[in-house]
Amino acid sequence: MLKGLGGLGDMAKMMKAAQEMQGKMAQLQVDLANITVEGESGAGLVKATATAKGTLTGLDIDPSIFNSDDKEVVEDLILAAIKDAQEKALERTKEETRKLTEEMGLPAGMDLPV
Template sequence: MPQMNMQQMMKQARKMQEKLAATEEKLAQTEVTASAGGGMVKVVATGDLHITSVEIAPEAVDPDDVDLLQDMVLAAVNDALTQAQQLASQQMGAITGGLNIPGLM
């Protein structure tokens, strides 16, 4: 069985590391948007799982039904984070060949 040249292996590892860093930077700049309540609550998150904005339509604010607004915000945030996580998994998986490397998204 042929052995891989250690220098060649290190070169490939550096190349993968560079691709991962570039992908992480791209994810930090890529946004996903989720909404709930028929669009009354919108949440934007980045691919590195940061919420960047929450928009609440004025008609969603009913002082007599705060629970509904809270549920809509929670649903939109969870959906945005799920989308961002899926985006990160897809892009990182394309680089790592589907390997689950600890410390990566």
């Protein structure tokens, strides 16, 4: 179709590939907002739920830990569960991004903006 126009055919292929990548990245953003992960602390006494984008969506606290003498322990458990959920969200984001780069034939370890 673009024979005789030099590198314009290659440029058209590159533009098409860039548009495809942009569409897949947009879909990945939607997917990450819908994937949930759960972090926990205190052997499951405190659980935090977050999206793979790291947005905290829920917190479940076992009532057995509520004791006014243990206020600092409870606060630490809550923070630990949230941190665990955020770490799992980051790992899931990396995993989903890695899958996308492999699917698109991009080099392993290529960091895509998410």
